[in-house]
Amino acid sequence: MQERLKELQTEALEKISTAADLKELNDIRVSYLGKKGPITEVLKGMGKLSAEERPKMGALANEVRDSIAAGIEQKQKHHEEAAVKQKLAAEKIDVTLPGRPVKTGNHHPLTRIIEEIEDLFIGMGYTVAEGPEVEKDYYNFEALNLPKGHPARDMQDSFYITEEILLRTHTSPVQARTMEKHEGKGPVKIICPGKVYRRDNDDATHSHQFMQIEGLVVDENIRMTDLKGTLEVFAKKMFGDDREIRLRPSFFPFTEPSVEMDISCKICGGKGCSVCKGTGWIEILGAGMVHPNVLEMAGFDSKKYTGFAFGMGPERIAMLKYGVDDIRHFYTNDVRFLKQFSIHE
Amino acid sequence: MFVSYKWLQEYVDLSGVTPVELAEKITKSGIEVEGVEVLNEGIKGVVVGHVLEREQHPNADKLNKCLVDTGAGEPVQIICGASNVDKGQKVAVATVGAVLPGNFKIKRAKLRGEESSGMICSLQELGFDSKLVAKEYSEGIYVFPEDVEVGQNAIEQLNRDDQVLELGLTPNRSDCLSMLGVAYEVAAILGREVRLPEPQVETSSEEASDYIDVQAEAKEDNPLYVAKVIKNVKVGPSPVWMQARLMAAGIRPHNNVVDVTNYILLEYGQPLHAFDYDRLGSKEILIRRAKDGEVIVTLDDAKRELTSDHLLITNGSEPIALAGVMGGANSEVQSDTKNVLIESAYFKGATVRKASKDHGLRSEASSRFEKGVDPNRVRDAAERAAQLLAEYAGGEVLEGSVEADSLKVEPAVISVTLEKINRVLGTALSMKEVKEIFARLQFETSADHHEITVTVPTRRGDITIEEDLIEEVGRLYGYGNLDSTLPVGASAPGHLTDYQNKRRLVRRYLEGAGLYQAVTYSLTNEAKATQYALEEREPVQLAMPMSEDRSLLRLSLVPQLLEVLKYNSARQNDSLAVYETGAVFLSNSKGELPEEREHLAGAVTGLWEIHPWQGEKKPVDFYVVKGILEGLFDNLGISGKIAYRQSEKDGMHPGRTAEILLSGNSVGFVGQVHPTVEKELDLKETYVFELSLKAILEAEVAPLQYEAIPRFPSITRDIALVVDKAAAAGELEAIIKEAGGKLLKDVHVFDLYEGERMEPGKKSIAFSLKYFDPERTLTDEDVAKAHDQVLDAVKEKAGAVLRG
Numbered sequence A: 001m002q003e004r005l006k007e008l009q010t011e012a013l014e015k016i017s018t019a020a021d022l023k024e025l026n027d028i029r030v031s032y033l034g035k036k037g038p039i040t041e042v043l044k045g046m047g048k049l050s051a052e053e054r055p056k057m058g059a060l061a062n063e064v065r066d067s068i069a070a071g072i073e074q075k076q077k078h079h080e081e082a083a084v085k086q087k088l089a090a091e092k093i094d095v096t097l098p099g100r101p102v103k104t105g106n107h108h109p110l111t112r113i114i115e116e117i118e119d120l121f122i123g124m125g126y127t128v129a130e131g132p133e134v135e136k137d138y139y140n141f142e143a144l145n146l147p148k149g150h151p152a153r154d155m156q157d158s159f160y161i162t163e164e165i166l167l168r169t170h171t172s173p174v175q176a177r178t179m180e181k182h183e184g185k186g187p188v189k190i191i192c193p194g195k196v197y198r199r200d201n202d203d204a205t206h207s208h209q210f211m212q213i214e215g216l217v218v219d220e221n222i223r224m225t226d227l228k229g230t231l232e233v234f235a236k237k238m239f240g241d242d243r244e245i246r247l248r249p250s251f252f253p254f255t256e257p258s259v260e261m262d263i264s265c266k267i268c269g270g271k272g273c274s275v276c277k278g279t280g281w282i283e284i285l286g287a288g289m290v291h292p293n294v295l296e297m298a299g300f301d302s303k304k305y306t307g308f309a310f311g312m313g314p315e316r317i318a319m320l321k322y323g324v325d326d327i328r329h330f331y332t333n334d335v336r337f338l339k340q341f342s343i344h345e
Numbered sequence B: 001m002f003v004s005y006k007w008l009q010e011y012v013d014l015s016g017v018t019p020v021e022l023a024e025k026i027t028k029s030g031i032e033v034e035g036v037e038v039l040n041e042g043i044k045g046v047v048v049g050h051v052l053e054r055e056q057h058p059n060a061d062k063l064n065k066c067l068v069d070t071g072a073g074e075p076v077q078i079i080c081g082a083s084n085v086d087k088g089q090k091v092a093v094a095t096v097g098a099v100l101p102g103n104f105k106i107k108r109a110k111l112r113g114e115e116s117s118g119m120i121c122s123l124q125e126l127g128f129d130s131k132l133v134a135k136e137y138s139e140g141i142y143v144f145p146e147d148v149e150v151g152q153n154a155i156e157q158l159n160r161d162d163q164v165l166e167l168g169l170t171p172n173r174s175d176c177l178s179m180l181g182v183a184y185e186v187a188a189i190l191g192r193e194v195r196l197p198e199p200q201v202e203t204s205s206e207e208a209s210d211y212i213d214v215q216a217e218a219k220e221d222n223p224l225y226v227a228k229v230i231k232n233v234k235v236g237p238s239p240v241w242m243q244a245r246l247m248a249a250g251i252r253p254h255n256n257v258v259d260v261t262n263y264i265l266l267e268y269g270q271p272l273h274a275f276d277y278d279r280l281g282s283k284e285i286l287i288r289r290a291k292d293g294e295v296i297v298t299l300d301d302a303k304r305e306l307t308s309d310h311l312l313i314t315n316g317s318e319p320i321a322l323a324g325v326m327g328g329a330n331s332e333v334q335s336d337t338k339n340v341l342i343e344s345a346y347f348k349g350a351t352v353r354k355a356s357k358d359h360g361l362r363s364e365a366s367s368r369f370e371k372g373v374d375p376n377r378v379r380d381a382a383e384r385a386a387q388l389l390a391e392y393a394g395g396e397v398l399e400g401s402v403e404a405d406s407l408k409v410e411p412a413v414i415s416v417t418l419e420k421i422n423r424v425l426g427t428a429l430s431m432k433e434v435k436e437i438f439a440r441l442q443f444e445t446s447a448d449h450h451e452i453t454v455t456v457p458t459r460r461g462d463i464t465i466e467e468d469l470i471e472e473v474g475r476l477y478g479y480g481n482l483d484s485t486l487p488v489g490a491s492a493p494g495h496l497t498d499y500q501n502k503r504r505l506v507r508r509y510l511e512g513a514g515l516y517q518a519v520t521y522s523l524t525n526e527a528k529a530t531q532y533a534l535e536e537r538e539p540v541q542l543a544m545p546m547s548e549d550r551s552l553l554r555l556s557l558v559p560q561l562l563e564v565l566k567y568n569s570a571r572q573n574d575s576l577a578v579y580e581t582g583a584v585f586l587s588n589s590k591g592e593l594p595e596e597r598e599h600l601a602g603a604v605t606g607l608w609e610i611h612p613w614q615g616e617k618k619p620v621d622f623y624v625v626k627g628i629l630e631g632l633f634d635n636l637g638i639s640g641k642i643a644y645r646q647s648e649k650d651g652m653h654p655g656r657t658a659e660i661l662l663s664g665n666s667v668g669f670v671g672q673v674h675p676t677v678e679k680e681l682d683l684k685e686t687y688v689f690e691l692s693l694k695a696i697l698e699a700e701v702a703p704l705q706y707e708a709i710p711r712f713p714s715i716t717r718d719i720a721l722v723v724d725k726a727a728a729a730g731e732l733e734a735i736i737k738e739a740g741g742k743l744l745k746d747v748h749v750f751d752l753y754e755g756e757r758m759e760p761g762k763k764s765i766a767f768s769l770k771y772f773d774p775e776r777t778l779t780d781e782d783v784a785k786a787h788d789q790v791l792d793a794v795k796e797k798a799g800a801v802l803r804g
């Protein structure tokens, strides 16, 4: 009986090992472990055994059953794994096909420049001030030390709506308005971005509408060295740490002293090339110490307060930074142009 | 201002400073040098030759065969096409081997069978601007004066071995519109001296006052008028060096009298005018305002009608010059002029400006008057002119000058403390250093240890306040020498306002949703200005537009965005989504600023979902764009206040346009562009929206507050309602919401059926309703109660029937 059981075990395990699929395994399970299977059959003869041998044989029979069941389970697992493998192999895809495009747009390059400048100055304690694009002659000119008949008004030929109202020619009126709101009390620390308008025919370097961003700081003890330091921080952040800057005396009616800031030409490294017109320097912005007349007109005591202001054109900065060669691109909105500014270095 | 380096050397020692170095120094200390031109660049081998013989070329009518002595070896034969070449002339000869501008190399040649060893040159061929070449040589070769030596370097003889600095002058530095002014500036920069011309002239025994009387009626317009009389001048060419200097400065030579006046203009910055004394028609000069309607014929033979704004020089009755702008034709110096009256005057800038503007006559002279000449140079300039006319026109200078003088010249005296200078500049200069800087500028000063008082010369009319003095100190000290610091003192953290922050959020959201940001022009034409406006209001109009297309300010951003789509569509990009934020302008009553409202607009055209190799191509539709807006309103926390109302709008599809309401107020629209407009613009199906950005960003939003995650399950019930085809889902939804009470947490459409299984004129809309109570688990009875109310309401208010 013992031998018969062992035989059955060996036989079953052999069959299991060669079973080709899950169905065959199931057949083996039914035929060996089922109620009508050979093991049950063998155990029917247990009645003939002594009381002593009966439990031993029972244990052996269970052992054989377990071993067959375990064999089946193992083989079954093996088959299942193979089946999964096969299924996965059939599901293989071409990973080199292009992905599903995600729709994205991006910032206009001018917004990108303006936000970069805003964020830089916000980090230095400035707030962003905005004002109307249609302005009073007073804020656009007079409050900025450009009385009627001043020859420097010619520098900014303007679009008038009435004799007293015009499209602002710069964002400086926002400075005048902000200072006025402060009612003679500092500090004022603002950055003013916005659209401005001048009577220019549109060509590669001129646009009747363009952007400006200006900064203004008014407080007690604001020095020209503060202006220089501030502009250096700005220039290095926008154009790179390796760029040198220089301040050159200039003239603006609303500042005194007035300067223009140049940065060293990246293309030629300062030796002179066509981009820098042979000078090694590229003009970036105008700046200066706020003219006492401007302070006084806005209600500040020019004996107590000093200030600096600077202004620049985001178009020019974008043109220099990204090598854009025609200002009209900014206003044509050709998607082949706009798309290029999605990358963030 | 064009500054000849060689000429400048007359007033300042420039040794050891090349023109390029000088240019850099000038730029660094205040006046931008925009370029340095080398006048003789690319010229080699041009000498003075003597035309010994000239005869007609045997084979060509228009050519001359010349025998020319070039001072080196045998005379050579040169064929010359100029009609003015002749025997005995001294001319500029480009010899064989010479190089002319444009790398033009002179070789031995045969012209119509005759040998030619060189070329006789015109000034243009030597690199002179043809606009500057004197009339007599403009059509032919240049002829030297007889006393020039043969064989000399012709370029040197023409004073072309020079370099010219082009100064870009800011309006405040009109003092540098003169060689003397530039000399003072350069001397200050280099720390060297200025050598001024000292006109000395022998005068005749006759007195100028016997020849002329000068009266100024308009004293305010003309506080100083100086007349000098020079007799017996011989009008002819001016010396070569003078012509060369005029040309280097961009002025065309005429004759010695006119050239002298222009030379003084350049040297002193003082415009002069020369009258033919014998053509004055009287012995009197009267300066007065014109009468309205009075007429003058100016040098350019134009008849000009005047008003009382214009200042005239008259002979007592008739106008002889428009003051500071242009002389009269009646008193012009001509080739037979013998006696000359030189006018040197101080005219008020604004008066000249008005006249030059009214008559469109802007000249070297008028622009200098407009900016203000140095009152202390008026007499010197007249003296210097007299001297040069005596020297180069053989004139006799009459004793004295005749003047009308009511001018009070008081130099500005300004004090500034050392502390203020250092406080503004951020420097630590000593009084000694400050004084040295003013000494270099040749400003007189007096100082104690804390304050300096500066007497500003009248040539520097731009310096009027202490800040101007500080600028002089700063620029000559050198901004490069300043430290770099940052403002110190009380400072608050920088930040964006809520509005500005939200505007950035809106941009980022739309870009994330697939829209490109566009920036377009605010100025547009009449048709587009009001198209798609959210509010009907008169557009703002420019007084003097440059063109019809840019004559009014826009009331809507949509027309420009459609232009952007059209532009791109015409360039093979017919599927595109763009948006813009920008102001629109609504006019107020006259004299008031218009109202500016920031708007947000978008335009989407062509395909929206594209996945080519999976064959997916879905064009944009209304619900794509509406979905984008819904997401936007969610982000801004205002979804609950937004409603859409079917509406009609010019230029929009009448059945596919919705007005957008915020708390019941119209704030914008969304919809399909009218197919006829699409066709006009050659666009595929296109959807647009425009919103008052101001309205949606300023809408009140409840502060963000955490809401407990539900602990109890919710119960969902779906209903399909059969309604009229015209019924709006939004209205049904509103009815359901109202009827559902507070247990009804969410309602949304999940199916729409309009197919053939429906009764004609009907459709089925299915809603999913979610009931929920945060306090307890709902029972079926609770839900049934609320749900029955919903069913009753839709039946009653919308005639909806539950679909079986």
Ligand SMILES: [Zn+2]
Residues within 6 Å of the ligand: A265, A266, A267, A268, A269, A270, A271, A272, A273, A274, A275, A276, A277, A278, A280, A281
């Ligand atoms: Zn360069």
